[in-house]
Amino acid sequence: MKSETKDPKPYHHGNLKQALLDAARRLLETEGHSNLSLRKCAEAVGVSATAPQNHFANKAALLTALATQGYGELHAYMGRGVSDAADRAARRQAALLGYVAFAQDNPALYELMFSRDRVSASDPDLLRNVGACFVILADISKEFGRFEGEGAKVDAKQQMFVWSLVHGYAQLLTANRFKKEDMQGVSILDVIPDLHS
Amino acid sequence: MKSETKDPKPYHHGNLKQALLDAARRLLETEGHSNLSLRKCAEAVGVSATAPQNHFANKAALLTALATQGYGELHAYMGRGVSDAADRAARRQAALLGYVAFAQDNPALYELMFSRDRVSASDPDLLRNVGACFVILADISKEFGRFEGEGAKVDAKQQMFVWSLVHGYAQLLTANRFKKEDMQGVSILDVIPDLHS
DNA sequence: ACTTCATGTGTGCAGCGTAAACATTTTCTT
DNA sequence: AAGAAAATGTTTACGCTGCACACATGAAGT
Incomplete structure (x- = not known):
């Protein structure tokens, strides 16, 4: 049972990529496009300001x-x-x-x-x-x-x-x-x- | 002849407002919307970075x-x-x-x-x-x-x-x-x- | 166990909008 | 003509932004 696929939470955060997309989507509709920033997304998810760079170029x-x-x-x-x-x-x-x-x-x-x-x-x-x-x-x-x-x-x-x-x-x-x-x-x-x- | 209206160039620049609009318009089409900045407009016109504030809130x-x-x-x-x-x-x-x-x-x-x-x-x-x-x-x-x-x-x-x-x-x-x-x-x-x- | 890689953090930098204080020039009032 | 007032421009400063870079950490493979 060394590689069971039951829990797909791989490590640190969970799946930060989708969490960032969700946060971005919510901020986009609530704050408007011109007030959407990567840093706000990162903060909403609870990671550092530069963490998104690992998932989005x-x-x-x-x-x-x-x-x-x-x-x-x-x-x-x-x-x-x-x-x-x-x-x-x-x-x-x-x-x-x-x-x-x-x-x-x-x-x-x-x-x-x-x-x-x-x-x-x-x-x-x-x-x-x-x-x-x-x-x-x-x-x-x-x-x-x-x-x-x-x-x-x-x-x-x-x-x-x-x-x-x-x-x-x-x-x-x-x-x-x-x-x-x-x-x-x-x-x-x-x-x-x-x-x- | 104290208030002749012949030369409408009022003073410093000329008419900075329209010049800024022209520059913004050119930058908008050439550089794209996300690369348009007030500072670039100001630089293109040859004024300081904060000069546009006098004409646009x-x-x-x-x-x-x-x-x-x-x-x-x-x-x-x-x-x-x-x-x-x-x-x-x-x-x-x-x-x-x-x-x-x-x-x-x-x-x-x-x-x-x-x-x-x-x-x-x-x-x-x-x-x-x-x-x-x-x-x-x-x-x-x-x-x-x-x-x-x-x-x-x-x-x-x-x-x-x-x-x-x-x-x-x-x-x-x-x-x-x-x-x-x-x-x-x-x-x-x-x-x-x-x-x- | 050791390496390797994916993922996250910290620091730093240049560019951005814009607020505030100040300088300069035009225009208005007298 | 003279001084006040308004319009216009500069300088400085601040916080926010995207992003490059070095480093830390935890997971995965050998």
């Missing part, structure tokens, strides 16, 4: 991990409560509502996920999770509206249309750019025009 | 002024090359193309304009310029697609649809979230589905 690496985690959860939100047998219209509805719900539940993280110079956009893990989200978006975009051109181009336009619409809606919503009175009883589904005659 | 105030300026230019981009006599379809086309062009020309500034905690969203000047942009968006949103509900609600949904779509498209485009091959010869106008039967 720099601050950008931590933010990238945070964004990667965010895309994973966004994917989960979009797939929530959808049975495999559901038709595309049902999946589409659930995915759109889930997408917006994630942004509303994690506005600061959502903004970070689309920031241009705070996360390293070429990170493989990040790209993988982004790709997983895009698979769902591509699926629900099929048979959506009428676009001109040949087949592949039509698919691309449909996907760009759906992603642009839901992303823009989510961002403008969480950035409070919509008038409150316009939002009464309105969801992302109401903002999609009737596409067929 | 804090860094957020400078970024807010930058965003305000951005919305002014976005408004100008949307109105470019449009005669007053043009019909709504022509204005819509020009405004959408102008909107996206501004985002492409000023990606870092565009991101700043929609950031949640770096600009003070309640600034009156900012709100005024945001409102001016929204007036154009509301105008081009009329008679767009088919939405259910009574009159005012339909207008609101149309506006939210158009702004969500063009903002999402602009942001995803500048964040390189679209596949390059999908973008070949595609503009914002191609991503809007045929809304009528």
